[in-house]
Amino acid sequence: MHARHLPPSDLRCLPVAYPVTHQIEVVRPGVNRRFKSIHVRGNQIPQAHRATIGGAELTALERTLIDVARSYNLDVSVPMIDDALHRELTTRETILTTLAHCLEKRNGSKVRLAIGLADARRESPAEAVAAVRFNEHGITGLEPQVTVRADSLNRDIRVDFCHRRARLIIEIDGIGKLYLGSGVPRQELEAERRRLNRCRIPHRC
Structure with missing residues (x-):
């Protein structure tokens, strides 16, 4: 058998x-x-x-x-x-x-x-591969799928990785994101650009 x-x-x-x-x-x-x-x-x-x-x-x-x-x-x-x-x-x-x-x-x-x-907590193979690369380079302290408070927007934003002590956010992007939501790559690319800009504004994680 x-x-x-x-x-x-x-x-x-x-x-x-x-x-x-x-x-x-x-x-x-x-x-x-x-x-x-x-x-x-x-x-x-x-x-x-x-x-x-x-x-x-x-x-x-x-x-x-x-x-x-x-x-x-x-x-x-x-x-x-x-x-x-x-x-x-x-x-x-x-x-x-x-x-x-x-x-x-x-x-x-x-x-x-x-x-x-x-x-x-990780939600995609790309995030898992990123975590493997972090480990290979001895990078620790990055938590997956963390909700951060963007005071300037008065709202919460969930990010792929957050290093609390370093106040660092890492987003893992792939071409698949361009076909989500509206399904129009140009619109999704602009929406993702705006989201990344919001992530650069100081906030609490």
Whole structure:
């Protein structure tokens, strides 16, 4: 019986920050082989780490997140863990419990780092990748999705990251924002420019 890794873009729609492989990964104990479109891993998968969805036996969500973190870079694994936590599909404690019962110990510290960097408050893969980059450069103290008070506007503004001591706000922008709201890129670009200008006005976070 084979246990297949859950395709990130399939059943649970875990985000893929950027393409890393075109191969489907399958698990077959005792066999390690690569084919053109399939990568067979010889891992031992406990029954508790398996799930059956649509008639196919897959690795359970927590085990999938762990296996991705074990095999790929942080900027691939952290967005997936963030998304699963944000959507309340699992918890950090459940993932750590699953990790403790994995027979495979390869890259354990890398997996724990990915779990430690994950944060349910982040709302997009881009924010998760930014958090990974902050960590790589030793930047700490940035809180995700913070509501700040803009006194000059007499309103609250929610920002992607805020460093309270440094009074620094960081916004993560992507081209997708230009197609939200009105759906007219020119209008959305102008609206985003006005929002960023408001963020530059001194306020309390």
